[in-house]
Amino acid sequence: MTGSTTGADARPHVVVVGGGFGGLAVARGLASSPVRVTLLDRKNHHLFQPLLYQVAMAGLSPADISAPIRAVLSAQENTQVLLATVEGVDLAARRLTTDLGAVEYDYLILAAGACSTWFGHDDWARHAPGLKDLDDAIEIRHRVLAAFEAAEREPDPARRARHLTFVVIGGGPTGVELAGALAELARTVLARDFRRIDPASARVVLVDGGNRILQAFSEDLSAAAAAQLERLGVVVRTGLRVAAVDADGLTAGDERIEAGTILWAAGVVGSPLARTLGVPLDRAGRVCVLPDLSLPGHPEVFCIGDMAACLDDAGAPLPGLAPVAMQQGRFVAGVVRDALVGLPLSRPRFRYRDKGSMATIGRSAAVAQLGRLELTGFAAWFAWLAIHILFLIDFRNRAVVLFNWIWSYFTYKRGARLITGSGLPRAAERPPPSTERDDCANGAAP
Amino acid sequence: MTGSTTGADARPHVVVVGGGFGGLAVARGLASSPVRVTLLDRKNHHLFQPLLYQVAMAGLSPADISAPIRAVLSAQENTQVLLATVEGVDLAARRLTTDLGAVEYDYLILAAGACSTWFGHDDWARHAPGLKDLDDAIEIRHRVLAAFEAAEREPDPARRARHLTFVVIGGGPTGVELAGALAELARTVLARDFRRIDPASARVVLVDGGNRILQAFSEDLSAAAAAQLERLGVVVRTGLRVAAVDADGLTAGDERIEAGTILWAAGVVGSPLARTLGVPLDRAGRVCVLPDLSLPGHPEVFCIGDMAACLDDAGAPLPGLAPVAMQQGRFVAGVVRDALVGLPLSRPRFRYRDKGSMATIGRSAAVAQLGRLELTGFAAWFAWLAIHILFLIDFRNRAVVLFNWIWSYFTYKRGARLITGSGLPRAAERPPPSTERDDCANGAAP
Numbered sequence: 026m027t028g029s030t031t032g033a034d035a036r037p038h039v040v041v042v043g044g045g046f047g048g049l050a051v052a053r054g055l056a057s058s059p060v061r062v063t064l065l066d067r068k069n070h071h072l073f074q075p076l077l078y079q080v081a082m083a084g085l086s087p088a089d090i091s092a093p094i095r096a097v098l099s100a101q102e103n104t105q106v107l108l109a110t111v112e113g114v115d116l117a118a119r120r121l122t123t124d125l126g127a128v129e130y131d132y133l134i135l136a137a138g139a140c141s142t143w144f145g146h147d148d149w150a151r152h153a154p155g156l157k158d159l160d161d162a163i164e165i166r167h168r169v170l171a172a173f174e175a176a177e178r179e180p181d182p183a184r185r186a187r188h189l190t191f192v193v194i195g196g197g198p199t200g201v202e203l204a205g206a207l208a209e210l211a212r213t214v215l216a217r218d219f220r221r222i223d224p225a226s227a228r229v230v231l232v233d234g235g236n237r238i239l240q241a242f243s244e245d246l247s248a249a250a251a252a253q254l255e256r257l258g259v260v261v262r263t264g265l266r267v268a269a270v271d272a273d274g275l276t277a278g279d280e281r282i283e284a285g286t287i288l289w290a291a292g293v294v295g296s297p298l299a300r301t302l303g304v305p306l307d308r309a310g311r312v313c314v315l316p317d318l319s320l321p322g323h324p325e326v327f328c329i330g331d332m333a334a335c336l337d338d339a340g341a342p343l344p345g346l347a348p349v350a351m352q353q354g355r356f357v358a359g360v361v362r363d364a365l366v367g368l369p370l371s372r373p374r375f376r377y378r379d380k381g382s383m384a385t386i387g388r389s390a391a392v393a394q395l396g397r398l399e400l401t402g403f404a405a406w407f408a409w410l411a412i413h414i415l416f417l418i419d420f421r422n423r424a425v426v427l428f429n430w431i432w433s434y435f436t437y438k439r440g441a442r443l444i445t446g447s448g449l450p451r452a453a454e455r456p457p458p459s460t461e462r463d464d465c466a467n468g469a470a471p
Numbered sequence: 472m473t474g475s476t477t478g479a480d481a482r483p484h485v486v487v488v489g490g491g492f493g494g495l496a497v498a499r500g501l502a503s504s505p506v507r508v509t510l511l512d513r514k515n516h517h518l519f520q521p522l523l524y525q526v527a528m529a530g531l532s533p534a535d536i537s538a539p540i541r542a543v544l545s546a547q548e549n550t551q552v553l554l555a556t557v558e559g560v561d562l563a564a565r566r567l568t569t570d571l572g573a574v575e576y577d578y579l580i581l582a583a584g585a586c587s588t589w590f591g592h593d594d595w596a597r598h599a600p601g602l603k604d605l606d607d608a609i610e611i612r613h614r615v616l617a618a619f620e621a622a623e624r625e626p627d628p629a630r631r632a633r634h635l636t637f638v639v640i641g642g643g644p645t646g647v648e649l650a651g652a653l654a655e656l657a658r659t660v661l662a663r664d665f666r667r668i669d670p671a672s673a674r675v676v677l678v679d680g681g682n683r684i685l686q687a688f689s690e691d692l693s694a695a696a697a698a699q700l701e702r703l704g705v706v707v708r709t710g711l712r713v714a715a716v717d718a719d720g721l722t723a724g725d726e727r728i729e730a731g732t733i734l735w736a737a738g739v740v741g742s743p744l745a746r747t748l749g750v751p752l753d754r755a756g757r758v759c760v761l762p763d764l765s766l767p768g769h770p771e772v773f774c775i776g777d778m779a780a781c782l783d784d785a786g787a788p789l790p791g792l793a794p795v796a797m798q799q800g801r802f803v804a805g806v807v808r809d810a811l812v813g814l815p816l817s818r819p820r821f822r823y824r825d826k827g828s829m830a831t832i833g834r835s836a837a838v839a840q841l842g843r844l845e846l847t848g849f850a851a852w853f854a855w856l857a858i859h860i861l862f863l864i865d866f867r868n869r870a871v872v873l874f875n876w877i878w879s880y881f882t883y884k885r886g887a888r889l890i891t892g893s894g895l896p897r898a899a900e901r902p903p904p905s906t907e908r909d910d911c912a913n914g915a916a917p
Contacts, residue, residue, distance in 0.1 A: 174515065
């Protein structure tokens with residue numbers, strides 16, 4: 026279908042699936058190449074995922090961390106953007122099947138990302154939503170704000186305590202960010218707004234099955250993060266594996282925790298599109314790519330970002346971070362450009378240049394690992410702030426987010442405390458998830 | 472239930488239903504009075520409704536025009552805010568029934584607003600959504616942005632033209648604002664973002680049954696508004712009564728208009744709560760109040776804002792505008808304060824001080840009636856901008872909105888072009904409404 030619209034255009038057709046950091050980097054890297062580029066995404070917006078937890082915690086609006094993919098690429102004349110859901114790939118015929126019909130390609134770059142997984146416990150999803158897109162974030166914001174409202178309305182002390190207990194499952198960066206932001210929300214933002222409850226009495230528990238949080242960081246930074254979280258009032262519980270999740274709480278280890286709100290930050294799995302390819306996947310459902318990021322036997326097909334299992338020199342898969350996806354995208358654009366002019370016979374190998382990683386915990390609290398340099402506290406937080414604002418996709422978002430943060434920093438207020446949609450749950454009822462919670466059940470899609 | 476929590480508190484209990492302009496004005500007017508105030512709303516946020524069309528047209532984010540009611544009133548110690556749905560009023564027993572249980576009052580102020588009405592054609596609602604709350608605005612934003620996407624994907628010229636036809640029904644301020652903003656969206660914001668369609672070729676039709684748009688304004692201003700709309704490319708069709716609305720368009724007069732998106736700005740009706748009172752209502756379902764805004768036979772119950780039919784000196788009902796609701800709220804707070812000290816024996820009469828009204832059409836285009844002064848074009852637009860920013864509920868929103876406007880003005884971009892939720896409709900399918908479209912079918916509620 027896409028082929029037909031450009032008629033007799035003889036330029037090779039490069040199809041990019043996914044408008045995240047990886048997909049956009051590929052498209053931009055081909056801006057002045059003699060190809061036509063089609064970027065497919067089932068959403069109309071690029072999402073600045075590192076700040077998604079801020080939307081979930083009412084600090085930022087959805088539009089502050091998003092940009093229409095069309096607008097991002099509008100000046101790039103060889104590129105078209107289509108909203109489409111990719112249903113499968115016929116590698117032999119070099120053709121995608123989508124809800125818009127078939128799309129033929131000469132080069133294909135799969136950058137469809139990852140989605141939450143509950144490790145076979147799909148029934149947990151409705152009680153413990155994950156955080157992968159804006160709908161997830163709005164749903165979590167709704168649940169968190171509604172929990173305080175429900176506590177304010179609840180005369181029974183036990184039920185009130187349950188409404189005021191928040192459990193975050195998973196001690197990676199997302200779990201740490203959610204737990205820290207939640208504790209801050211309760212202790213500062215909401216502190217004076219209720220009459221019957223004291224929001225500061227809310228319990229925020231961060232549960233992780235491993236022996237420390239932030240395992241991707243050094244032990245020192247792990248310990249510093251745990252200490253900073255505890256200073257905010259978060260109870261950090263490591264070595265506690267979740268055995269069951271239900272509407273009223275969870276069982277972790279031998280322990281029962283009654284909780285009105287449970288958030289899932291414990292695992293992601295490669296886009297279900299990977300499973301339709303018929304190529305080897307790793308345990309996390311990611312495509313095992315060759316060192317040049319192409320698929321075995323298909324030098325014209327690449328897979329990048331969270332959807333790919335790309336091993337580093339030590340044989341460990343690269344982490345699911347924006348810089349990895351962006352570097353891979355630029356790398357693949359280069360490989361395609363080289364191939365267009367017949368160069369080189371042997372492909373280069375992708376190498377990730379690790380400029381560091383960081384996790385934020387709260388106001389003036391974060392940890393950062395920048396090469397050998399380890400930062401904690403205000404210095405790490407300030408570095409985190411500066412880098413995240415610099416990387417925001419366009420000027421306006423940068424300015425709005427900066428303004429929101431300065432405002433929040435000095436006033437202890439948050440700007441996006443909205444409960445929209447179905448409103449408050451009645452009595453003991455929980456709000457229905459606004460979207461299908463197990464993203465992976467939705468069929469293959471970017 | 473509310474009574475019990477304050478125990479033996481002997482202060483009179485003032486219950487305010489609704490956290491809009493009217494309800495907030497009452498609560499604030501009683502800040503230092505020897506009463507306890509309970510404000511009930513089924514939403515957690517005050518909404519700056521005059522700018523709601525900007526959210527629907529992707530110019531502003533929902534949080535930019537909202538403020539948590541709790542935060543607005545948090546410093547006011549005699550006031551509590553409860554999220555509750557009011558189901559009915561027992562005037563004789565001085566008691567509300569809510570989903571939280573019964574709430575007893577000494578004074579009751581009903582300020583539950585209005586909702587869209589399709590004049591008995593409730594089946595039109597799903598094809599032609601109204602614009603009364605944030606969920607409506609997000610739904611309309613979704614439909615409008617998705618229509619351009621659908622047109623981009625559509626090979627058939629007739630269907631493509633239908634996707635690019637937008638009809639706004641109702642030539643009041645909301646309809647004029649929607650039509651103008653829609654035309655601007657198509658002609659400037661989206662102009663360069665598509666590859667197969669020219670968004671500027673979109674047809675925006677404003678349909679009204681009367682002989683001119685903006686009937687509340689002078690004939691000169693009506694004509695000026697129509698001319699400004701036509702300059703933006705809007706087709707203004709007056710004297711055309713809508714006879715039928717379906718998924719593919721509408722019949723108006725003898726004419727069939729094929730349209731992919733239809734918006735309803737043709738009528739509102741008082742909150743369904745009014746119908747539970749057993750008091751006389753006007754044709755638009757509003758409570759017929761006495762000159763002091765109280766209910767006949769119930770000097771302790773008041774009704775204000777869009778929910779009330781308050782007649783001016785000429786016997787015409789006051790318009791549903793924020794200044795009317797705010798002045799009425801302050802007036803009723805004064806009546807209650809007087810009553811607390813036993814004054815006066817005869818109640819004053821509410822008089823609306825009309826400081827003017829305005830409608831915006833687009834960039835540098837508006838009409839304003841300020842007493843005898845009539846403004847059009849840039850002067851009216853600038854006055855509109857200044858007044859709306861001044862009235863935004865708190866400092867942060869003011870600054871963010873101002874920034875967004877300056878940014879949009881100079882870049883012709885809009886910041887909130889998000890399609891969230893269920894994503895795009897497939898093929899010819901329409902997106903399901905995100906909420907029940909006929910607000911009035913939801914039972915009595917603020």
